[in-house]
Amino acid sequence: MSEEKKQVEKIREAFEQEFGRFVDLRNKLSDLGLAAAENLQREISEFKTRHTGKKSEIANAKKLIGRVAPEERGSFGQFVQSVEKRIVTAIDESESALNDYILKAKTERERVDVTLPGRRPRVGHLHLITLLRQQIEDIFVSMGYSIEDDREIETDYYNFDALNIPDGHPARESQDTFYTTTGFALRSQTSTVQIRAMERRGAPIRIIAPGRVFRRDTPDPTHVPMFHQIEGLCVDKGITMAHLKGTVAEWLRRLFGEGTKVRMRPSYFPFTEPSAEFDFSCFKCSGTGQSDGARCRPCKGSGWIELGGCGMVHPNVLENCGVDPQVYSGFAFGFGLERMCALMYALDDIRLMFENDVRFLGQFR
Ligand SMILES: [Zn+2]
The missing domain is CATH 3.30.930.10 (Bira Bifunctional Protein; Domain 2)
Incomplete structure (x- = not known):
C-alpha cells in the first residue's frame, strides 16, 4: 500500500473512532431530553465543520492525488472520494436524524391538547x-x-x-x-x-x-x-x-x-x-x-x-x-x-x- 493511501486510511480510522458517539443516533434519541438534543446539535455542527470543511484532513488529502504515480492515480482518487463520501454521508444522516427529533419534540411541547379541562381562574375575595x-x-x-x-x-x-x-x-x-x-x-x-x-x-x-x-x-x-x-x-x-x-x-x-x-x-x-x-x-x-x-x-x-x-x-x-x-x-x-x-x-x-x-x-x- 502506498504511503499516501496509508495516510488516507488513517484519516478514515480516526474519523470512525471519533464518530462512534454519533453512530445510531436515531435510535438513541428517544432517551434524550430536548435540551440534551439541542446541545448535541451544536456539537455535531462543530464536528461537521472539522471533518468536511475546507481545512479538514480529507480536503488536504485530495491534494495528494496529484502526487501519486500516474498509473495509481485513478484508484487512489476513487479511494479518497469513497472515504470523503463516507464521512459526509455519516455526518449528514446523524444530523438530519437529530434535527427531525428536535423539531418533533418542540411541536409536541407546544401542542395544545383541546381535550384537557380548562384552568379556572380562582376568584379572590377580601381578607x-x-x-x-x-x-x-x-x-x-x-x-x-x-x-x-x-x-x-x-x-x-x-x-x-x-x-x-x-x-x-x-x-x-x-x-x-x-x-x-x-x-x-x-x-x-x-x-x-x-x-x-x-x-x-x-x-x-x-x-x-x-x-x-x-x-x-x-x-x-x-x-x-x-x-x-x-x-x-x-x-x-x-x-x-x-x-x-x-x-x-x-x-x-x-x-x-x-x-x-x-x-x-x-x-x-x-x-x-x-x-x-x-x-x-x-x-x-x-x-x-x-x-x-x-x-x-x-x-x-x-x-x-x-x-x-x-x-x-x-x-x-x-x-x-x-x-x-x-x-x-x-x-x-x-x-x-x-x-x-x-x-x-x-x-x-x-x-x-x-x-x-x-x-x-x-x-x-
Ligand atoms: Zn360565651
Missing part, C-alpha cells in the same frame, strides 16, 4: 380582617362618624406626648415600640390619628380611625408585632360617659344582635380620665356562659368578652390639640380587630390571619 373592618365602618358611618386615616410612622410627640403619655412611661421603651434609626416611632396605637384630626378640624368632631399598629411582641398564638385597631373619638359640648356607653353598646348591638349588653370596668390610661375597659355579653352563649351543654369557649364560661379600652378624653389631650376643655368634652375608645376575629371565628392562633394560606382565608367570604 377577613378587611371584611370585619368594613362592617364596623358601615355601622359608624350610619351613626354620623367619618373615617380617618393617617401615617404609620410618627414622631414621639404624636405617638406619646400629645396623648399625655409621660416621659418614662413603659410604652415609650424601645422594647415595646419600634423606632426607626432616625428616631421616628412606628405608631403603637391609632390615637395618633385622633390627635392629627383634632388639630386639623377642631371640635366638634366624630371620627373612627381604623389602621395598622406596631408593637414589639414576639409572635405567638395571641400576639403579633403588627395588628389592626379601630379607635373612635367623639368631642362636643356636653359629652358624658353616658354617651360613651350608649355608643359602644349601640355598635355592638348592630354587630352582634339586639340582646347584646355592655359593661364597663374601671381602668387607667394616660390619655383618658376616667378610664374604663369595656366588655360585651358573649355572642355565642348570650351571656349564660354555657353553650352546647358545656363551658362556652369564646367567653371561657364567664358570659362576658373583654374587648377594649375607653374613657373620657383627658383635658390635657384636648388642650394639646387646641380644643378648650372648659367648653368641650369627649370620649374615646379602641379595640383590636384580630382578637375580635379570633373570637368570632373560633381561631386558636391569630397568626393564621397573616400566613396568607388560601385554604384558610378561602373559608371567610
